[in-house]
Amino acid sequence: MTMGYKKIVLLKDTGSTGRTKEFYNLFLEQCRLENLQDDVQIVRVADIGMYDKGIVVRIIPGDITYAGVTEAHIQKIIQQTLKNNKPVKELLFTRASKQMRVVLKSCGEIDPENIKDYIACDGYQALKTMLAKSSSEDVINELKTSGLRGRGGGGFPTWMKWKFARQIEADQKYIICNADEGDPGAYMDRSVLEGDPHSVVEGMIIAGYAVGATKGFVYVRAEYELAIERVEKTIEQAREYGLLGEHILGSDFSFDLEIRLGAGAFVCGEETALIASIEGKRGYPSPRPPYPSVKGLWGKPTVINNVETLATVPVILRKGGAWFASIGSENAKGTKVFALTGKVKNSGLIEVPMGITLREIVFDIGGGMLNGKKIKAVQTGGPSGGVIPEHLLDTPVDYENLQKLGSIMGSGGMIVMDEDDCMVDIAKFYLKFCVDESCGKCAPCRIGGFQMLGYLNKISEGKAGEDDIELLERICNASKKASLCGLGQTSPNPVLSTLKYFREEYLEHIRDRKCRARKCVDLLTYHIGQEKCKRCSICMRNCPVNAISGDKQQGFLIDVNKCVKCGKCFDVCKFDAIIRE
Amino acid sequence: MKKLTKETLDACRSESQRKRGNWIKVGMSTCGIAAGAGDVFAILQNEAQKRNLDIRIEKCGCAGMCYAEPLVEVYVEGMPQVVYGDVDKETALAIIDKHISGKRLLNDHIYNVKVDRS
Numbered sequence: 280m281t282m283g284y285k286k287i288v289l290l291k292d293t294g295s296t297g298r299t300k301e302f303y304n305l306f307l308e309q310c311r312l313e314n315l316q317d318d319v320q321i322v323r324v325a326d327i328g329m330y331d332k333g334i335v336v337r338i339i340p341g342d343i344t345y346a347g348v349t350e351a352h353i354q355k356i357i358q359q360t361l362k363n364n365k366p367v368k369e370l371l372f373t374r375a376s377k378q379m380r381v382v383l384k385s386c387g388e389i390d391p392e393n394i395k396d397y398i399a400c401d402g403y404q405a406l407k408t409m410l411a412k413s414s415s416e417d418v419i420n421e422l423k424t425s426g427l428r429g430r431g432g433g434g435f436p437t438w439m440k441w442k443f444a445r446q447i448e449a450d451q452k453y454i455i456c457n458a459d460e461g462d463p464g465a466y467m468d469r470s471v472l473e474g475d476p477h478s479v480v481e482g483m484i485i486a487g488y489a490v491g492a493t494k495g496f497v498y499v500r501a502e503y504e505l506a507i508e509r510v511e512k513t514i515e516q517a518r519e520y521g522l523l524g525e526h527i528l529g530s531d532f533s534f535d536l537e538i539r540l541g542a543g544a545f546v547c548g549e550e551t552a553l554i555a556s557i558e559g560k561r562g563y564p565s566p567r568p569p570y571p572s573v574k575g576l577w578g579k580p581t582v583i584n585n586v587e588t589l590a591t592v593p594v595i596l597r598k599g600g601a602w603f604a605s606i607g608s609e610n611a612k613g614t615k616v617f618a619l620t621g622k623v624k625n626s627g628l629i630e631v632p633m634g635i636t637l638r639e640i641v642f643d644i645g646g647g648m649l650n651g652k653k654i655k656a657v658q659t660g661g662p663s664g665g666v667i668p669e670h671l672l673d674t675p676v677d678y679e680n681l682q683k684l685g686s687i688m689g690s691g692g693m694i695v696m697d698e699d700d701c702m703v704d705i706a707k708f709y710l711k712f713c714v715d716e717s718c719g720k721c722a723p724c725r726i727g728g729f730q731m732l733g734y735l736n737k738i739s740e741g742k743a744g745e746d747d748i749e750l751l752e753r754i755c756n757a758s759k760k761a762s763l764c765g766l767g768q769t770s771p772n773p774v775l776s777t778l779k780y781f782r783e784e785y786l787e788h789i790r791d792r793k794c795r796a797r798k799c800v801d802l803l804t805y806h807i808g809q810e811k812c813k814r815c816s817i818c819m820r821n822c823p824v825n826a827i828s829g830d831k832q833q834g835f836l837i838d839v840n841k842c843v844k845c846g847k848c849f850d851v852c853k854f855d856a857i858i859r860e
Numbered sequence: 861m862k863k864l865t866k867e868t869l870d871a872c873r874s875e876s877q878r879k880r881g882n883w884i885k886v887g888m889s890t891c892g893i894a895a896g897a898g899d900v901f902a903i904l905q906n907e908a909q910k911r912n913l914d915i916r917i918e919k920c921g922c923a924g925m926c927y928a929e930p931l932v933e934v935y936v937e938g939m940p941q942v943v944y945g946d947v948d949k950e951t952a953l954a955i956i957d958k959h960i961s962g963k964r965l966l967n968d969h970i971y972n973v974k975v976d977r978s
Contacts, residue, residue: 287940287965289973303967324970325945326928339940342975387887387923387931398869399876407866466890473889474921505890520872521863529865627926 286319286361289337290348291327295651299323302334302350309353310361319361326625328374330646335372345370377643379606381614382590383630386474391509394516397477403522405596406481409488410530415445418489422592424600426612431457431548431585432663432689432765434678437592443572444490444580452492453581454483455557456589458499458506459541459548462661463712465692467616468586470628472499472506475590476513480536482589484527485596487534490582494535498553501540510538545662545716549764550575550583552718563720564764585690587616608634611677615688621658621695622649631676638672641695652697656780660689662709662716663769665776666702685776687769701798702781703788706774707735713770724767727758731774738785739799741792748785752778793860800844803859806837811856818848818857882915882960884908887931889922895929896948903952904932913960928971934959943972 290306292299303323310319327335333347336356343366345356352370359365389396397403409418422438429435444452456479460468472479483495497510514536517523525533539557546552547562554576556562575581591613595603604612611633617640620626624646631640637657641647648654656666665686667674674680678688696705714728734751737743755771762768778785787793794802807818807827814834819827826842829835837848849857864872886892886901905917915936923931928945934955935941942965944955951969958964 287973289970320964322965322970323967324973325968326925326971328972337973339973339975383924386921387885387933388920390885390918391921392919395872395876398873401873403869404873407869411866470889470891470922470924503890505893519863521865528869529863529867625925625927627928628922628924630924 287339288319288321288361289324289327289339290321290334291324292334293327293330293332293346294334298334302348305350306353309357313357313362315357315361326646328376329372330624330642332372336370337374344372344374346372377631377635377639378629379614379632380630381594381603381606382471382478382587382616383474383628384594385478386470386628389475391474391476392512394477394513394520397475401597402477402593403481403528405593406484406522407528409485409596410528410532415489415491418485418596419445421596421600422489425595425603426600426607427588427591427595427603428611428678429585430587430591430615430690432660432687434688437584437588440572440582440584441486441489443570444492444582447573447580449580451494451577451579452490453576453579454486454490454492454495455550455553455576455581455583456483456495456497456499456586457548457550457553457583458497458503458586459553460503460586460690461500461543461545461548461716462663462690462692463709464620464694465618465661465690467618467628467691469503469506471586471590471616472503473509476506476509477517478590478593479510479586480513480517480523482584482592483536484523484534485592486582486584486589488532490580492580492582493533494537496537496539496557496576498539498541498547498557500543500547502543507538507540514538544718545712546718546764546766549766551764553583554581563718564766566763587691606632608632608675608677610679615676615691617691617693619645619693619695621693622652622654622697622700623647623695624649633677634675636673636675637667637693640676640693641672645695648695648697650697652699654695655698655700656696656702658686658694658696658705658709658773659692660687660772661692662712663687663765663772664689664692665772666696666705666780667776668780685772685779687772699796699798701739701794701796702777702784703735703739703794704796704798706777707732707739709773710735710770713766717766717770721761721763721767723758723761724763724770727754727762728767728770730754731758731771735774738788739794740801741788741799743789745786745789747789748778748782797859803844804839805842805844805846805848806839806858807835808856808858809834811854813854813856815853817851817853821847821851823847882936884915884917884935884955884960885920885933886917887921887923887929887933888919891922891926892929892931897930899949900930900932900947900952903949904956907953907956911956911961913956915960925971931971936960936963939963939965941974942970943974944969945971 336345427437541547552562552564571581616630719725814831826838930947932944932947
């Protein structure tokens with residue numbers, strides 16, 4: 280036989296029956312009966328990359344995958360595939376990952392602290408070719424062809440930013456990499472900086488060449504210790520190899536980089552505030568125009584791009600703008616990295632072509648919902664985004680579509696929610712984040728945010744009237760229109776989108792004083808269902824405020840006036856006798 | 861290190877690509893380290909040294925499967941390239957014993973098997 284190793288059978292029950300072990304034993308036994316135990320290894324795997332396809336069997340070498348396998352098929356698989364290398368046609372399944380790794384290609388593959396690993400994977404080839412053959416105009420045209428748009432939130436065409444900065448005559452121009460990632464649940468930029476920092480540096484050098492800048496800054500929040508350490512090493516190595524500094528790769532072009540640490544203020548991710556912060560001033564945003572590409576850092580033309588955008592640039596130059604534009608949908612080109620988190624089985628970083636649907640992301644890549652609960656919504660874009668309800672999950676993901684639905688692409692945070700998540704509570708969480716992070720410079724954001732949060736608190740405490748919803752909406756719209764920067768303009772989005780899709784839930788809080796997800800503590804009451812109660816007294820013993828009284832003969836009662844609704848009794852009761860409603 | 865030029869970059873690339881042989885990679889980004897990749901890396905390094913194994917043990921970034929961190933990817937010549945997840949100290953030792961020395965795959969910890977289709 281020509282194969283390099285003996286046969287391996289990987290198997291896993293991808294359904295909800297959990298029969299992996301049982302099936303493994305059956306398979307093992309039958310292989311023994313056929314005397315194959317020395318030629319075939321059978322392995323139970325933790326994840327086979329497919330979900331809800333019954334028992335899946337993958338055979339290597341040959342890489343044959345069977346789905347929906349039952350006991351009755353085992354013999355056939357052994358006789359045909361293991362003994363005679365022939366597939367069992369009716370079971371064949373084509374595995375196709377819906378992910379496409381462009382930016383993340385080397386993340387998890389290469390040693391980020393070793394420049395040679397990056398060079399071995401064609402690193403700095405784009406830079407080399409550009410320095411040898413392309414004018415700055417060529418580079419910008421290539422980006423235009425690629426259709427790359429900013430991956431940090433706004434989605435502004437990258438080539439246009441670069442072109443504006445290039446056109447202006449100035450003695451000094453700057454490139455800034457915005458690594459001030461701060462959305463709750465988002466960590467794409469951190470992972471790229473930690474896993475493949477040279478790609479960002481190469482992107483920045485290319486940007487410098489294209490706009491005529493000789494100096495760049497990586498603005499990264501101080502909390503990202505490991506990312507900072509790796510970027511520092513990266514810059515050092517790049518200098519040592521002649522990829523940063525004077526006469527890069529022996530050419531006439533010079534460019535150098537420095538790191539600037541942010542103290543972790545969310546508003547500093549906004550470009551004008553970020554520039555103020557680098558200049559040593561307080562991180563306050565300022566009105567645009569003038570845009571940074573015209574008048575930015577220290578009054579000079581400045582291009583600010585997000586980490587992921589910059590990491591995409593070398594790949595585009597290497598493989599061509601047309602190649603990049605061939606990926607994705609009509610409106611949005613290329614791939615996008617998302618941090619998939621929340622109530623989903625496989626939380627992690629994913630990279631998908633634009634135009635994929637949210638349902639594919641959650642169920643085909645994310646492996647479906649945790650604990651088999653029903654999906655309620657997906658939140659995208661962090662505190663500036665909104666929720667997308669279950670019935671709209673088949674919408675293709677791109678900048679315009681998400682905006683139409685009242686959310687945004689944002690930097691790529693994606694939080695999956697199930698029926699245990701209360702939409703008022705979610706709106707409150709995100710708004711609270713923005714109220715805490717508001718810099719206070721403009722009134723609509725500073726005062727409006729505070730007022731909106733007040734109304735949400737009233738609703739979740741059951742103290743609101745129906746007209747409060749209208750007032751809440753009015754303030755939301757005012758903050759959207761009148762705030763100075765993106766923070767205040769977008770902070771009402773989580774409120775407005777939950778109101779749009781889950782108004783009924785808001786009304787339930789107000790009219791019926793009920794929170795269907797049982798998240799809003801003030802609307803809950805606890806009492807003991809006497810028919811289920813076994814009078815074990817565990818609830819009484821665990822109540823921290825002595826709100827439960829009674830004895831083993833009489834049974835127990837909760838005093839609602841004393842109860843602080845901590846839920847301890849509910850958690851400790853073994854007989855589901857505590858009723859929470 | 862002599863500074864690279866447009867001409868010598870390609871030589872550096874071919875030289876860097878020439879690394880062959882067996883290797884283990886441990887995902888050492890924040891997500892991995894938070895899940896205990898630091899200990900796993902140390903154990904693998906110690907064991908490999910103790911047993912005089914001919915294998916390179918390297919760090920890498922986040923492969924995206926944060927739900928299964930710490931992730932350890934193993935390549936041993938003549939076997940498929942395997943990604944193990946949820947690797948604790950015991951699993952790390954089992955990887956050395958069973959996979960590297962015994963040339964058999966571990967049960968219940970495999971999250972991906974990469975097959976060269978070329």
